[in-house]
Structure formats: structure tokens, C-alpha cells
Amino acid sequence: MSDSAEDPREGPHHPRRRTDLQGHAAAEETLLRQYRSGRMHHAWLFAGPRGIGKATLAYRLARFLLSYPDPRAAGDRTSLYVPAESPVAHRMAARGHADIISLERAYDAKAERLKSEIAVDDVRKASAFFGRTAGEGGWRICVVDAAEDLNTESANALLKILEEPPAHSLFILVSHQAGRLLPTIRSRCLRLDLNPLNDAETNAVLATMGEHKPEELARAVQLSKGSPGRALELLNSDGAKYFDLLRQLMSRSQSIDLAAKISIADGLQGRDMAEDYAIFCELLLTYVADIARRSALAGQGAAFARAHEEIGHSLRLANALNLDRRQTILDALSVLGSAKAA
Structure with a gap:
């Protein structure tokens, strides 16, 4: 568990604090x-791609059960919604509810990172x-997020609890x-598969x-593949900011000067920039492919089509062989600049 105020996950949009839910009405109805x-x-296993709202649904269910510990009191409810101003929601948001872990x-x-x-x-x-x-005579609830982060020892310790669950206990x-979990853990859970959201739900x-x-x-939603979490990463990442700089340079000039290339490549260096580097590469490839398609419709797409193929091959090779990121970006931007000048 993590209670540190410095934990980067502890923002206003942590799933524990979100009372709204998009795109999972059928799953909610099942629950x-x-x-x-x-x-x-x-025990329930909420499975699906990262960032689509699985943890939000988990805390939403927990909030509902802690608010309505007797199923008969929930008879006329049409959703698991509990308002943010409710006492249970307040205590859950502050990690102050005694009956959820x-x-x-x-x-x-000390290391300023997640274990x-x-x-x-x-x-x-x-x-x-x-x-x-x-503490309040109702349910005791444990949310595991994410279950594949359990190591062998911790997974087996959890399995022991799942095998002999206490009364009025719930594990989410x-x-x-999900394929990485112990089969014995999976066999003790009811699995609920959640699907990616559509564009309107992601936007919401x-x-x-x-x-x-x-x-x-619009770009983040398109690239997120139905994952608002992924879209938010794209919007907030330094990789996206460097890509926007590149796009501005491409719109202003016939070529990209060497100083600008070096600035972008240097900015994506460093051990802590791996995710930003990956986002930049993803955006770059999508951008070049889009230019190639539009140019092809105008009968001028050959140079950018070749650039897309060459850059894609270079990035895949760099990832496979763990090649220098800085040189990989410089090479990719040189290929892009040549295609623009052609």
C-alpha cells in the first residue's frame, strides 16, 4: 500500500476519488x-486494457457496497453511483474508511519512484x-490494482486469503x-471483461x-484506442510536447535545421524519458503516415511513403537492439526532412 503524499498517483483523478463512470453500463448492471x-x-477479476476504467469501476462498486451493506436496501437502485459528497465517498477519497484496503x-x-x-x-x-x-459492521473490501504486480510470494499470500474468505468480504x-495471474487465483474469481471506450465516451x-x-x-482520443488513461498520458507527456514542436517546425519551414533536431533528440534522452520517447515515436510515425496518405491522394506521396517505411524500420530496430535514442531520433528527423524537401 502507499500512503505517501508524494505518490504521483495521488491526484484529483485517482480512481478512488472518481464517482462518474463512462462506457461500462453492462458490467455495472451485472454487478x-x-x-x-x-x-x-x-472475488472478482476486472480484466481489460490499461486505462479504460477498471479501477474506477472497482472503487465505484466498493463505495456502493459500503454505502448499502444490505442488498435489500439497494433494490431500487439502477446503478452503482454514490455521490461524491456522501460520507462514504469522502472517507474513501481520503483513504480514511476503515473497511477498505x-x-x-x-x-x-527516497528513490522517488514506484516499486x-x-x-x-x-x-x-x-x-x-x-x-x-x-469497523461499520458491513463489508470488508480489498482492491488489488494491478493484480499482475503481485510477485510469486505475495500472490501466494493473497491466494491463501481467497481460499478461505471471511464472511462479508469482497476482493476486486x-x-x-489477466493471463499472467496464477491460475489458482483466476479460478477463485468471477471474471468480468471490460471493453475499450468509444471516442465519445473517451472525450467525456x-x-x-x-x-x-x-x-x-482529438489526436489523443484517436491514438488512445479507447483508453482515457492512455489519452491523458499522450496529452500530458513531454514526448507529445516535443512532437508538437516538431510539427510546428514542419509547418514553418521547408527543412528542419540541425539545432532543432538536436534539441528534440537531446530532450528525449535520459532514463526517465523512456515513456516520452515511446510516445514521441508513436506520434511521429502516425504523423508521417498521415502526410503520406494525403500526399498520395494528390499524386505526390512517394517520398513520405518511403520515409514512413524507413523511419518505422529504424524505430523497430532501435527498440529491438536497444540502440541509442538520441541518434535514432536524429536519423528519423533527417529522413523526414529529406522527404519534405523532395
């Missing part, structure tokens, strides 16, 4: 129907949590790669996360 039946299964990679404040795995000591805290009586495992989620330029928002 509500199961709960109303009075036979709520003790989260298992996630801890934040190492690579969910440690067994964190799962042992969950075991102690379930060994106590519920969020997974982006992003609209609650700040102001963005329309053209940047």
Missing part, C-alpha cells in the same frame, strides 16, 4: 444484479485487515494482463480532467 441476488461472489505498488519516496512489485508484506497487512471485525482484482472522461486544445484532444 448490481449479482449484489441484489444476495449471493455476491467474494488497497493493494498496489508502494511509492518509494516494481506488490510486496508480500502489503498482502500480510490485508490478511490482518480481514482478521478484524468490520484489477488486471491489464477527458472533459473532466482539465482544458485541452481541441486538435490535441
